[in-house]
Amino acid sequence: MTEPDFTNPDLTAELAEIIKQEPLELKPEGAEIPSCSTKQNQPTKPQPQQQEPEQVEDEWPPIPNWQNPKRERFGSIRNDPYTDEALYARVLDPRCDPDWPLAHLYPIYLSNFRCSNLNMCQTAVRQYFAARGLLVRWCFSRADDYFRQFQRKANLYDGLIYFGSENEAIRAMNACNNQRYNHYTMNAFPGREPVYFRADRSIQYRNMRFGYVYSEEFLWRHLVRYGAGPNTVVKFDISNGAAEFHNVAQMQKALAEERQFVPSPVAHDQALRKQRYIESDVKDQILDNVLQNPSSVELDLNDPFLEAIQTNKRPNAIKCWGPPEQGTGKGVIGIPLTKKQMASKLANMRGVAERALAEGRTPNYFGRTKEDQKMLRRIYHEVRCEQQQKKRGTGRNRHVEESNHDGEEFDF
Structure with a gap:
């Protein structure tokens, strides 16, 4: 069981597990404000309209x-x-x-x-x-x-x-x-x-x-x-x-x-x-x-x-620097996986490693816990070694076949 640090939203399966009032509507900038002065308001120069930045289609405006x-x-x-x-x-x-x-x-x-x-x-x-x-x-x-x-x-x-x-x-x-x-x-x-x-x-x-x-x-x-x-x-x-x-x-x-x-x-x-x-x-x-x-x-x-x-000698609030010792820092509390769930997870990681090797790259470790990263690296190394051994075995067999073929005698 681990303590989360929710700075990274990506999760893995191994670690299984008043109302604020609306702001008052403000008058648009440049709007006339009532005044108690007896003097007549002097005409003001028209303010150039500020062009708002164009918003990309389907883009949601930033949160205030x-x-x-x-x-x-x-x-x-x-x-x-x-x-x-x-x-x-x-x-x-x-x-x-x-x-x-x-x-x-x-x-x-x-x-x-x-x-x-x-x-x-x-x-x-x-x-x-x-x-x-x-x-x-x-x-x-x-x-x-x-x-x-x-x-x-x-x-x-x-x-x-x-x-x-x-x-x-x-x-x-x-x-x-x-x-x-x-x-x-x-x-x-x-x-x-x-x-x-x-x-x-x-x-x-x-x-x-x-x-x-x-x-x-x-x-x-x-x-x-x-x-x-x-x-x-x-x-x-x-x-x-x-x-x-x-x-x-x-x-x-x-x-x-x-x-x-x-x-x-x-x-x-x-x-x-x-x-x-x-x-x-x-x-x-x-x-x-x-x-x-x-x-x-x-x-x-x-x-x-x-x-x-x-006595006006107030203490400082207790600070927690970084995630507590129990934490892994990946945003999820883990419930122990069943054997079936673990087998499914290992099979999924093996598929990730095989696809990465087929595409000539290393797996993407981003967003995974340290434990998952170690597990995926181990599986990736095992799959790579298996494929290299298969290639060596195939090459050795081909070499033996060619040698046998060169040493054969034919009767015509």
Whole structure:
């Protein structure tokens, strides 16, 4: 099992496996702007019309910069130290039962958070927000099938992150949604209320080939190649995901051009949620965790992250340089192949090697994992040696036949 680095979209079979508002329409350049001045507007010289570059037929215009994920920055979300009033305020969320042990805290759902060490994940989350001036009060992550099959192998996690006030939760959500961290784009949504995909500009995706598992980042890069800049990309499990686009035209473009996945539009009567889970889905698991350590949901004055914020000695967010040690860097988490699948793969590689030899070239190794490249090189070398031995054997037999033919005596 390996961790992906989704900078290369080409995959192999061996490693088997909020809504952003539309920009306001701006008036065209040179248009008359209303003025409060009492003076009459002086006639202006006509501006020469700028010729727009010709667009190649069937070429999709580039994605505007504002539609790309926000760059990896660690600017402050909150600048000042906490006051006693802010720290000790226990304003209960009216959406919660007053007896709920987390009613005084406000969660966000955060996904695609990268940390190279599972045991350090919650610490990394708290340190990330402390670096930006926010104190995380409590964290929860669901250990389900998707967590076991993908997240802990890819080192990309999701969870509910709790803050001390609703204002902090909103600010954290706005700052982190569509924000890059450790080379991956995070999603941040409310933790108690569902947020749904817009049916008029969203697509569901299903894997076309068995055994492949992709992350949100891979799917985002895949869609960008079509000129379709998604606003939100979410994975529900190892096989299914969805994307919401900035406008209908981008959605239609992605739907028409898709070849690698099985796309289908989101039905207008379908409530497709962006969060994999919210608090109400995991109340029993949360309650079990709280009962094991009741003091964990209360303010800890000895919290080192609180001390760092109060003294304005904020820590640096934990950086992951390059892919984690488990990674191969080719965008897929591998499920072990069956004997039949491995035999089919080896036969396919042998065909690639034979075609390359017939055309007098070496095989194309681009986009393959290091393991696949080694395997293809070995098969290519074996096929080449076999063909050379056949040629030598054929030449030797021909030489023997000619020698025998020269030594024969004929009677006339």
